[in-house]
Amino acid sequence: MHDKTIRELSDGLKSKAFSSLELTESFLKRIERLDPSINAFITVTPERALKAAKAADEALEKGAAGPLTGIPIAQKDIFCTEGVRSSCGSKMLDQFISPYNATVVDRLNAAGTVMLGKLNMDEFAMGSSNETSFYGPVKNPWNLETVPGGSSGGSAAAVAARLVPGATGTDTGGSIRQPAAFCGITGIKPTYGLVSRWGMIAFASSLDQAGPMAKTAEDCALLLEAMAGFDPKDSTSLERPKETYSQGLDESIEGLRIGLPQEFFGEGLDPDIHQAIQAAIGEIEKLGATVKAISLPHMHLSGPAYYVVAPAECSSNLARLDGVRYGYRAENPKDLKDLYMRSRGEGFGAEVKRRILIGTYALSAGYYDAYYIKAQKIRRLISDDFKKAFEEVDVIMGPTSPSVAFQFGEKSQDPIAMYLSDIYTIAVNLAGLPGMSVPVGFSKGLPIGMQLIGNYFSEQRLLQVAHRYQGVTDWHQQSPTL
Amino acid sequence: MQWETVIGLEIHAQLATKSKIFSGAATLYGAEPNTQACAIDLGLPGVLPVLNQEAVKMAVKFGLAIGATVSPRSVFARKNYFYPDLPKGYQISQFDLPVVSTGETTIVVDGEVKVIGITRAHLEEDAGKSLHEDFEGHTGIDLNRAGTPLLEIVSEPDMRSAKEAVAYMKKVHALVRYLEICDGNMQEGSFRCDANVSIRPKGQEKFGTRAEIKNLNSFRFVEKAINYEVLRQIEILENGGTIVQETRLYDANKDETRSMRSKEEANDYRYFPDPDLLPLEIDADFIESIRTQLPELPDQKKLRFKAQYGLTDYDAEVLTATRELASYFEEVALLSGSDPKLCANWVMGDLAAALNKASLEIEESPVDPQRLAGLIQRIADDTISGKIAKQVFEGLWASLESADAIIYRDGLRQITDTGAIEAIIDAIIAENPAQVEGYRSGKDKLFGFFVGQAMKATEGKANPAQLNELLKKKLS
Numbered sequence: 039m040h041d042k043t044i045r046e047l048s049d050g051l052k053s054k055a056f057s058s059l060e061l062t063e064s065f066l067k068r069i070e071r072l073d074p075s076i077n078a079f080i081t082v083t084p085e086r087a088l089k090a091a092k093a094a095d096e097a098l099e100k101g102a103a104g105p106l107t108g109i110p111i112a113q114k115d116i117f118c119t120e121g122v123r124s125s126c127g128s129k130m131l132d133q134f135i136s137p138y139n140a141t142v143v144d145r146l147n148a149a150g151t152v153m154l155g156k157l158n159m160d161e162f163a164m165g166s167s168n169e170t171s172f173y174g175p176v177k178n179p180w181n182l183e184t185v186p187g188g189s190s191g192g193s194a195a196a197v198a199a200r201l202v203p204g205a206t207g208t209d210t211g212g213s214i215r216q217p218a219a220f221c222g223i224t225g226i227k228p229t230y231g232l233v234s235r236w237g238m239i240a241f242a243s244s245l246d247q248a249g250p251m252a253k254t255a256e257d258c259a260l261l262l263e264a265m266a267g268f269d270p271k272d273s274t275s276l277e278r279p280k281e282t283y284s285q286g287l288d289e290s291i292e293g294l295r296i297g298l299p300q301e302f303f304g305e306g307l308d309p310d311i312h313q314a315i316q317a318a319i320g321e322i323e324k325l326g327a328t329v330k331a332i333s334l335p336h337m338h339l340s341g342p343a344y345y346v347v348a349p350a351e352c353s354s355n356l357a358r359l360d361g362v363r364y365g366y367r368a369e370n371p372k373d374l375k376d377l378y379m380r381s382r383g384e385g386f387g388a389e390v391k392r393r394i395l396i397g398t399y400a401l402s403a404g405y406y407d408a409y410y411i412k413a414q415k416i417r418r419l420i421s422d423d424f425k426k427a428f429e430e431v432d433v434i435m436g437p438t439s440p441s442v443a444f445q446f447g448e449k450s451q452d453p454i455a456m457y458l459s460d461i462y463t464i465a466v467n468l469a470g471l472p473g474m475s476v477p478v479g480f481s482k483g484l485p486i487g488m489q490l491i492g493n494y495f496s497e498q499r500l501l502q503v504a505h506r507y508q509g510v511t512d513w514h515q516q517s518p519t520l
Numbered sequence: 521m522q523w524e525t526v527i528g529l530e531i532h533a534q535l536a537t538k539s540k541i542f543s544g545a546a547t548l549y550g551a552e553p554n555t556q557a558c559a560i561d562l563g564l565p566g567v568l569p570v571l572n573q574e575a576v577k578m579a580v581k582f583g584l585a586i587g588a589t590v591s592p593r594s595v596f597a598r599k600n601y602f603y604p605d606l607p608k609g610y611q612i613s614q615f616d617l618p619v620v621s622t623g624e625t626t627i628v629v630d631g632e633v634k635v636i637g638i639t640r641a642h643l644e645e646d647a648g649k650s651l652h653e654d655f656e657g658h659t660g661i662d663l664n665r666a667g668t669p670l671l672e673i674v675s676e677p678d679m680r681s682a683k684e685a686v687a688y689m690k691k692v693h694a695l696v697r698y699l700e701i702c703d704g705n706m707q708e709g710s711f712r713c714d715a716n717v718s719i720r721p722k723g724q725e726k727f728g729t730r731a732e733i734k735n736l737n738s739f740r741f742v743e744k745a746i747n748y749e750v751l752r753q754i755e756i757l758e759n760g761g762t763i764v765q766e767t768r769l770y771d772a773n774k775d776e777t778r779s780m781r782s783k784e785e786a787n788d789y790r791y792f793p794d795p796d797l798l799p800l801e802i803d804a805d806f807i808e809s810i811r812t813q814l815p816e817l818p819d820q821k822k823l824r825f826k827a828q829y830g831l832t833d834y835d836a837e838v839l840t841a842t843r844e845l846a847s848y849f850e851e852v853a854l855l856s857g858s859d860p861k862l863c864a865n866w867v868m869g870d871l872a873a874a875l876n877k878a879s880l881e882i883e884e885s886p887v888d889p890q891r892l893a894g895l896i897q898r899i900a901d902d903t904i905s906g907k908i909a910k911q912v913f914e915g916l917w918a919s920l921e922s923a924d925a926i927i928y929r930d931g932l933r934q935i936t937d938t939g940a941i942e943a944i945i946d947a948i949i950a951e952n953p954a955q956v957e958g959y960r961s962g963k964d965k966l967f968g969f970f971v972g973q974a975m976k977a978t979e980g981k982a983n984p985a986q987l988n989e990l991l992k993k994k995l996s
Contacts, residue, residue, distance in 0.1 A: 118564075118565060126565065131565065136564075136565075137559065138559055236567070236568055237566040271568060273798055274797075351795055357602065358565070358608045360602060363607060374604065378602055402788055406790070406791075406792070
């Protein structure tokens with residue numbers, strides 16, 4: 039049951055092969071048994087889950103069910119969930135019970151999904167290995183000595199370990215795609231503005247996007263359908279006609295033009311990964327696609343630009359965490375300054391503090407033009423590179439990450455080395471484009487992910503290409519033995 | 521040394537929208553603490569701002585009223601600083617690109633008209649309130665006010681005296697009330713003023729160092745604070761010192777300005793465009809639609825009053841000070857159909873005095889325009905004299921009766937019957953032969969005696985003009 043896709047589970051629920059209640063209980067038991075060694079969950083919500091499962095069964099009984107009714111999922115702990123701890127992986131919000139639901143949560147609830155709990159993540163979404171969480175690191179189910187990637191490490195590990203058929207993640211510089219690659223699952227970061235950010239605790243407002251993570255492209259499509267769409271509560275949310283991503287996935291991709299940026303295949307790329315990507319592209323060519331070499335000349339500037347813009351925005355977004363109205367407050371503060379300094383000093387982890395400092399610096403008088411404004415200009419150059427590329431190709435492909443999952447502690451002592459693991463994914467956020475990762479092989483027992491990047495609002499096409507690829511390969515069906 | 525004062529004012533006007541600038545919470549004054557602050561106003565994790573259209577409309581109205589350019593594209597920026605009554609740790613404001621740019625308005629001081637430039641006006645959110653008393657060593661934070669829309673109006677440093685500053689502040693106050701974008705209630709904090717004051721040697725072009733005096737919430741305090749500050753700065757400079765650029769508070773009890781201890785170093789607000797809000801784009805059609813909704817503005821109204829009612833500059837200025845007063849006057853003029861000057865005198869004179877004494881605004885006048893018009897008609901048609909009219913006015917004030925009812929009830933009709941007046945004059949002449957003799961022999965002052973006697977005999981109801989005419993005839 040745990041290996042079934044959301045699509046298969048939905049069919050099973052409709053044909054009454056099993057009930058949502060049975061399904062939910064089964065996954066909850068599995069979580070209880072296996073999660074202690076993975077640490078994918080921060081909070082498990084069995085009572086709510088069972089209640090929701092019963093309600094879903096009633097809907098199924100009445101014949102008033104959609105494709106997600108009764109399907110267990112879990113939410114990254116960055117989403118505010120009413121009445122449930124919403125910690126964002128931080129001591130700062132360890133005691134924060136949200137009084138409201140994020141729009142993503144509301145929509146998935148409305149679609150009939152059953153929330154099993156809240157998933158572990160890098161603190162405030164800042165990280166690429168899930169090593170910065172207040173709740174301890176998440177282990178990669180493929181090799182418990184290695185990281186699952188981050189910041190949506192809990193989401194990726196939970197799906198990979200079949201603790202849940204689908205999960206939500208968020209992606210600011212690669213935090214859906216990179217952990218999906220490290221854990222051998224499928225994940226998509228949609229076009230900026232497609233999914234509402236209301237209730238999604240902000241890291242870098244102009245870069246953050248929520249997206250689904252699951253075993254297959256089709257499952258991601260089903261989840262994305264429910265998540266996406268205009269929300270008047272988010273001023274950056276786009277008003278567009280609703281799309282059904284799960285339709286038309288089987289259609290032919292004959293004539294698809296694939297672009298391979300030379301910048302994605304340069305130095306530093308693990309040869310195993312290179313080979314797996316080549317093989318994957320070969321398969322897609324067999325399905326009717328053509329390949330063209332392209333260049334994204336400003337790609338090398340994406341890291342520096344990102345590590346100015348994202349910290350700058352986060353330094354402002356996290357200012358509200360001051361111990362005054364909610365969240366962690368230091369004991370017996372002697373005055374206001376002490377309250378601020380100790381609450382924030384004790385409540386935040388090292389990486390968060392690092393980024394707040396960088397961001398504050400980049401925005402400060404005398405540096406704003408040289409850093410922040412410059413970085414935003416570079417952002418435009420990077421967007422223009424993609425714009426130009428998409429005049430000639432339909433989808434850009436390449437590795438999601440330069441390496442497979444690394445060992446715990448391997449990069450956490452060197453922030454720059456950690457930042458470099460996002461080298462292929464960051465540019466996509468800077469441009470606001472949709473990006474996806476699909477499993478395409480293994481290296482030394484660890485999964486390899488391939489990234490697909492499309493033009494604005496081409497989620498349908500990306501999912502279709504991935505789905506067709508998954509129709510002729512079985513990497514996505516592999517799971518670790520636990 | 522001759523010194524010139526240079527003043528610029530920053531006015532924060534709370535816009536009279538029903539809900540906050542970025543959330544749907546209510547903006548009513550005086551609610552129980554923290555009952556009008558929703559998740560967005562509290563700065564909870566994950567919340568996002570959504571711009572209130574009405575606040576934009578109000579800003580555009582103001583821009584049009586001062587002849588300013590309304591920016592087709594303006595940007596919201598975050599002003600970052602830490603303070604407990606600022607929930608997000610930043611205020612959403614506008615920095616580089618405000619919604620309204622350069623405009624101007626006029627003031628009248630000592631009979632002279634002066635143009636005061638307005639550099640810009642921008643939209644921003646208000647912070648909450650910090651209450652430092654009543655909490656035993658703690659500070660109470662009330663976030664009801666957090667998120668209320670403000671229009672920050674920045675003047676050019678064009679004012680040269682406290683008087684000019686007050687005149688400008690009053691003009692802007694009247695303007696925002698005319699436009700119905702702000703209730704101007706300074707006690708409730710709907711209209712707040714900061715004054716930037718500096719001095720320089722007369723004739724020098726370069727501005728001196730300025731001090732900012734914050735949160736002046738009455739016209740009187742603005743005048744007194746500026747006057748004190750100017751003297752303070754003169755004293756420092758004349759003694760060879762330098763002015764520190766700083767923020768000061770005005771102490772009304774001691775009538776002095778004091779440096780704010782808390783500002784040790786200048787805050788770097790690290791302004792950057794708010795990524796949660798799109799740039800505000802205002803097109804020409806929108807601006808035009810607002811323009812058609814504009815009420816007649818004070819300056820236009822004043823010109824019209826002068827032309828239409830033949831009023832003096834001074835009378836027109838007084839009567840157009842507020843929309844309510846102007847509209848009251850016009851109704852009285854219309855309903856009475858009488859000489860506008862007469863109407864103006866009554867509205868600016870007896871009515872204004874009575875309202876002042878009772879601390880009432882024109883909107884609260886117990887005498888409505890209809891009844892006052894009725895009184896004025898009876899003066900105009902000689903039913904009563906001007907003097908008796910004052911008596912009738914008191915009756916109007918104290919009751920809901922019409923002028924006619926009061927005149928009838930109290931028998932206050934003027935005596936205009938020539939025969940009746942003559943009879944009374946004859947009686948007085950008969951009873952006072954000595955005075956008659958005295959007048960006829962050249963003591964002109966005695967005329968007043970006869971007038972007085974006649975008024976006494978008629979209980980003041982003799983028509984003064986007729987009385988005078990007949991008296992002269994009979995006494996000659």
